[in-house]
Amino acid sequence: MSAPLLHWIDGKAVPSAGGTTRAGTNPSTGGPGAEVSLGTADDVDFAVRAAHGAAKGWRHTGSLDRGRILAAISRRLLADLDELAAMESADTGKPLALSMAEIRGAAEYFEFYAALVNLPVGEVLDIQPNLHVYTLREPLGVVGVITPWNLPLNQAARACAPALAAGNTIVAKPAESTSRTTVALARIGSEEGLPPGAFNVVLGQGSEVGTAIVRHPLVRKVAFTGSVPVGQEIGRIAADRILPLTLELGGKSANIVFADADLEFAASEAVRAFTTNAGQVCSSGTRLLVQREIQERFTAAVVAATRKLRPGHEVGPMITRGQWETVRRYFRIAAEEGATAEVGGGVPLDSELAAGFYVEPTVYSGVTNDMRIAREEIFGPVVVIIPFETEDEAVALANDSDFGLVGGVFTSDMSRAIRVAESIEAGQVYINSWSTQSVQMPFGGHKHSGYGREKGIEALNHYSHIKSISMRLTGR
Ligand code: NAD
Numbered sequence: 065m066s067a068p069l070l071h072w073i074d075g076k077a078v079p080s081a082g083g084t085t086r087a088g089t090n091p092s093t094g095g096p097g098a099e100v101s102l103g104t105a106d107d108v109d110f111a112v113r114a115a116h117g118a119a120k121g122w123r124h125t126g127s128l129d130r131g132r133i134l135a136a137i138s139r140r141l142l143a144d145l146d147e148l149a150a151m152e153s154a155d156t157g158k159p160l161a162l163s164m165a166e167i168r169g170a171a172e173y174f175e176f177y178a179a180l181v182n183l184p185v186g187e188v189l190d191i192q193p194n195l196h197v198y199t200l201r202e203p204l205g206v207v208g209v210i211t212p213w214n215l216p217l218n219q220a221a222r223a224c225a226p227a228l229a230a231g232n233t234i235v236a237k238p239a240e241s242t243s244r245t246t247v248a249l250a251r252i253g254s255e256e257g258l259p260p261g262a263f264n265v266v267l268g269q270g271s272e273v274g275t276a277i278v279r280h281p282l283v284r285k286v287a288f289t290g291s292v293p294v295g296q297e298i299g300r301i302a303a304d305r306i307l308p309l310t311l312e313l314g315g316k317s318a319n320i321v322f323a324d325a326d327l328e329f330a331a332s333e334a335v336r337a338f339t340t341n342a343g344q345v346c347s348s349g350t351r352l353l354v355q356r357e358i359q360e361r362f363t364a365a366v367v368a369a370t371r372k373l374r375p376g377h378e379v380g381p382m383i384t385r386g387q388w389e390t391v392r393r394y395f396r397i398a399a400e401e402g403a404t405a406e407v408g409g410g411v412p413l414d415s416e417l418a419a420g421f422y423v424e425p426t427v428y429s430g431v432t433n434d435m436r437i438a439r440e441e442i443f444g445p446v447v448v449i450i451p452f453e454t455e456d457e458a459v460a461l462a463n464d465s466d467f468g469l470v471g472g473v474f475t476s477d478m479s480r481a482i483r484v485a486e487s488i489e490a491g492q493v494y495i496n497s498w499s500t501q502s503v504q505m506p507f508g509g510h511k512h513s514g515y516g517r518e519k520g521i522e523a524l525n526h527y528s529h530i531k532s533i534s535m536r537l538t539g540r
Pocket of ligand 1: 211268
């Protein structure tokens with residue numbers, strides 16, 4: 065048996081203060097997975113102090129040098145792609161090609177923000193002749209980065225790259241089931257020139273390590289990606305501490321398909337929208353709103369494309385046993401609510417997959433927007449199809465949700481596309497595609513999907529303060 069995964073603190077691998085570990089599970093086989101150290105509040109304190117100690121030096125490292133280090137991390141992620149992707153797929157069960165795409169995306173975060181180290185800029189304000197007034201952007205200090213298990217390395221990079229670019233130092237906590245690639249990222253950071261303490265990782269349970277990060281008085285911001293209930297819990301602690309947060313939470317996003325759309329392409333995009341990463345994507349398109357006149361034809365196309373996706377091949381398992389149980393519970397709820405499973409609705413019968421956490425890609429019809437399966441995030445490869453008559457009704461249905469993360473519109477009428485896109489209450493809307501996401505596009509939610517923004521130049525504003533400085537001038 066291999067040694068347990070250790071924390072990464074102050075530039076080196078460190079065992080837990082408490083010495084306890086957690087045995088992992090391989091989601092593809094149900095067999096043993098990676099064993100991971102379980103941290104305590106003492107480990108968090110050690111890591112936060114290391115990050116605090118490194119903060120001044122990192123902030124005052126010349127911006128070109130900081131940029132060079134971030135660019136070197138990006139190149140290393142690509143150089144180590146095979147090894148990192150194998151690690152990610154072993155922890156999550158996702159197809160290797162998907163892990164590779166996610167790690168290339170992680171490299172892009174570092175590449176993009178490497179070029180923006182000088183961008184959190186201020187300006188000179190012309191107020192009156194005897195005053196020299198300017199603003200500057202300064203880092204916040206130690207940033208806590210808490211991430212979920214669905215895109216482990218990619219989501220760690222999404223927050224860590226802009227936080228480091230803006231001059232902050234980091235204490236990251238990955239999900240306990242998928243910790244390996246975040247530790248690898250911190251190790252690569254150290255090897256490529258980050259000073260000791262600039263990027264620390266503490267492993268362990270959310271209730272212990274995550275909470276200790278949010279509560280630590282030297283942590284000056286938390287970037288949290290995860291579920292709504294945990295986001296709310298963090299928000300309550302943050303309220304007492306007046307701690308700034310970025311909350312990237314769940315979604316129940318709508319793809320709206322009008323009768324005049326390119327239906328063949330829309331169907332393939334609609335299927336990609338709810339089956340990528342076996343539906344374990346916050347921006348999944350899990351409500352498919354279809355204009356009534358094409359409902360039958362379009363449903364048939366979606367069902368046909370879904371049938372081609374085989375669990376264990378194109379579609380990986382649920383990443384945790386808990387998530388597998390959740391999705392199966394929603395299959396029962398769907399049946400109780402009277403929805404019709406056009407395809408799927410259970411676990412695959414293939415005996416080779418029996419021990420893994422697999423579910424069938426599933427399309428439900430006979431659904432109304434007030435059913436639980438239309439309102440609650442399932443986080444599996446499950447879509448509900450809901451018909452609509454008019455543009456207004458489609459927008460009202462899309463917005464009748466507690467969530468507001470992303471949305472999609474498929475139509476050949478570009479005026480309508482823009483009208484609808486601008487009416488959807490969500491942080492990103494895609495026209496005639498699903499999830500054309502890129503590092504340059506700000507990303508984040510409305511309503512229960514969270515607040516703050518990751519990605520783009522915008523994210524840098526969430527990892528820095530603006531300060532105004534005025535100086536009285538004499539002799540004028
Ligand atoms: P989760 O909220 O259970 O866990 C997320 C992280 O928080 C984990 O590292 C966990 O250990 C930690 N945590 C748990 N309890 C904590 C506490 N009390 N204090 C501090 N940290 C704590 O979420 P999950 O089940 O791992 O992930 C799935 C959820 O993440 C889904 O709702 C999904 O939509 C959401 N998500 C959102 C985005 C986004 O960008 N908006 C991206 C990916 C996933």
